[in-house]
Amino acid sequence: MFGRSKVPTLKVPKQGGSTETAAEKPGAHGPAPSAAPPVSHAPAGKSPSAANAAMKAGDRDDEYYELKSRIHRQLVETLDLTALSKRSGEDVREEVRQVIAGLCDQQNVLLNYNDKQKLISEILDETFGLGPLEGLLKDPLISDILINGPKQVYVERKGRLTLTGISFRDNAHLMHVIDKIVSSVGRRCDEVSPMVDARLKDGSRVNAIIPPLAIDGPSVSIRRFGADPITWDDYVRFNSVTPEMVEFLKACVIAHLNIIVAGGTGSGKTTLLNNLSSFIPDTDRIVTIEDAAELRLRQPHVVRLESRPPNIEGKGRISIRDLLINALRMRPDRIVVGECRGAETLDMLQAMNTGHDGSLTTIHANSVRDAVQRVETMVMMAGFDLPIKAIRQQFASAVHLVINASRLTGGPRKIMSIAEVQGMEGEAVTMQEIFKFEQIGVDGAGKAYGRFVATGLRPTFLERLKSAGVALDPGIFERRVLSTDQPAQ
Numbered sequence: 252m253f254g255r256s257k258v259p260t261l262k263v264p265k266q267g268g269s270t271e272t273a274a275e276k277p278g279a280h281g282p283a284p285s286a287a288p289p290v291s292h293a294p295a296g297k298s299p300s301a302a303n304a305a306m307k308a309g310d311r312d313d314e315y316y317e318l319k320s321r322i323h324r325q326l327v328e329t330l331d332l333t334a335l336s337k338r339s340g341e342d343v344r345e346e347v348r349q350v351i352a353g354l355c356d357q358q359n360v361l362l363n364y365n366d367k368q369k370l371i372s373e374i375l376d377e378t379f380g381l382g383p384l385e386g387l388l389k390d391p392l393i394s395d396i397l398i399n400g401p402k403q404v405y406v407e408r409k410g411r412l413t414l415t416g417i418s419f420r421d422n423a424h425l426m427h428v429i430d431k432i433v434s435s436v437g438r439r440c441d442e443v444s445p446m447v448d449a450r451l452k453d454g455s456r457v458n459a460i461i462p463p464l465a466i467d468g469p470s471v472s473i474r475r476f477g478a479d480p481i482t483w484d485d486y487v488r489f490n491s492v493t494p495e496m497v498e499f500l501k502a503c504v505i506a507h508l509n510i511i512v513a514g515g516t517g518s519g520k521t522t523l524l525n526n527l528s529s530f531i532p533d534t535d536r537i538v539t540i541e542d543a544a545e546l547r548l549r550q551p552h553v554v555r556l557e558s559r560p561p562n563i564e565g566k567g568r569i570s571i572r573d574l575l576i577n578a579l580r581m582r583p584d585r586i587v588v589g590e591c592r593g594a595e596t597l598d599m600l601q602a603m604n605t606g607h608d609g610s611l612t613t614i615h616a617n618s619v620r621d622a623v624q625r626v627e628t629m630v631m632m633a634g635f636d637l638p639i640k641a642i643r644q645q646f647a648s649a650v651h652l653v654i655n656a657s658r659l660t661g662g663p664r665k666i667m668s669i670a671e672v673q674g675m676e677g678e679a680v681t682m683q684e685i686f687k688f689e690q691i692g693v694d695g696a697g698k699a700y701g702r703f704v705a706t707g708l709r710p711t712f713l714e715r716l717k718s719a720g721v722a723l724d725p726g727i728f729e730r731r732v733l734s735t736d737q738p739a740q
């Protein structure tokens with residue numbers, strides 16, 4: 252991919268005694284067909300011959316983009332891209348590659364072999380994919396792509412955010428890519444609906460918010476799903492959890508305990524929910540409910556439901572709550588709700604309390620204790636007129652286990668706490684922590700490190716696990732250090 256500094260110098264042969272730049276006069280090709288990304292043209296008054304002599308990086312950028320969009324426009328004029336996009340596979344890509352190569356040769360510009368190949372693959376990416384994002388989407392280590400306007404693209408790899416050299420031509424080019432993403436899931440992003448959630452073909456979650464709400468240009472946040480989702484083996488390998496804790500969680504899921512995962516933004520809630528769900532036996536009928544379908548359950552009997560935003564007239568919204576109420580009529584053995592963040596919270600507790608044991612969900616809270624408070628706040632903000640004590644009672648009788656997922660300094664993600672909800676004492680919900688992570692410090696690489704411990708407290712539901720056929724060795728609850736991170740020097 253071309254970063255700003257890597258834009259090639261375009262050598263332009265003399266034509267009729269004078270040197271031409273690759274920049275094209277505005278309007279020379281008429282309006283761009285809709286399949287080509289909109290581009291800005293070079294300023295009309297620019298002197299062509301002076302440009303090549305002392306070309307500044309910005310000029311080269313302009314010329315390069317101009318050449319690229321000119322070839323792209325010519326490609327659109329040459330081919331029926333709509334028909335082509337219906338055919339898939341490498342054959343079509345190869346066919347179009349040949350056409351682009353031919354168009355490159357017809358331009359009055361000399362490009363070396365490498366630059367030409369780069370140009371061709373960028374045009375292919377614009378035509379068949381998401382333009383400048385294609386290279387990032389192929390990198391399996393990237394977990395998030397964060398676009399702040401056309402000239403600033405950050406990525407997260409292994410918990411670290413870095414600025415890339417990737418950029419879009421301008422706002423219009425970025426908007427073109429956003430349109431491509433959101434229209435593929437039947438949504439739109441414009442002045443009427445300037446905030447939109449969507450999904451890429453590989454399941455990655457996308458949020459786009461555009462001006463005037465996003466002040467510095469369209470902003471896009473992509474939460475990637477790697478080709479290989481994180482598994483329990485990975486969790487153990489990354490020291491996010493210990494095998495004893497996994498064994499315990501597996502038993503809890505099999506025994507139909509109601510579990511809430513609590514964590515902050517990007518802490519790993521959905522990943523953990525997905526992995527907890529993997530312990531649900533194949534014989535159960537599972538209904539999943541999400542805003543943007545992120546869960547990837549492997550079981551054979553899964554019904555996936557996704558909420559729907561309102562249409563342009565503000566009608567037709569189907570909320571998580573609507574779906575949850577509907578799911579209760581679908582004879583589910585398990586209900587998995589991606590995240591409770593509003594009125595559905597009370598319905599979820601009620602479902603857990605009324606025979607839908609074994610349900611799983613996540614909430615945005617920073618600790619297991621905070622989870623109770625968040626639930627209270629969400630129920631009250633949804634306008635239910637319930638005394639706090641009644642909400643706490645609902646929580647205490649519905650939820651068996653709260654797990655806190657956290658992203659610590661420097662990126663490591665840990666299961667910080669697994670706590671049993673015991674009941675109420677007076678006005679308060681009582682919990683006991685069974686396993687926890689204790690941070691010791693931050694190592695030489697800037698990463699938090701610490702140790703997992705079993706607190707020595709035994710869950711009161713051991714009998715329930717036993718009757719579900721998942722008796723655990725009581726030894727795993729004995730007070731001890733389970734594992735300690737090796738800090739980097």
Ligand SMILES: Nc1ncnc2c1ncn2[C@@H]1O[C@H](COP(=O)(O)OP(=O)(O)OP(=O)(O)O)[C@@H](O)[C@H]1O
Pocket residue numbers: 394395474475481486489491514515516517518519520521522523664665
């Ligand atoms: N234990 C882990 N080790 C390493 N990476 C992880 C771990 N758990 C999750 N991740 C990665 O962290 C990123 C965030 O994970 P996830 O989407 O599950 O978080 P989240 O809390 O649901 O985020 P959000 O608040 O945005 O919904 C993902 O890229 C995921 O692959």
Ligand SMILES: [Mg+2]
Pocket residue numbers: 520521522
């Ligand atoms: Mg999530």
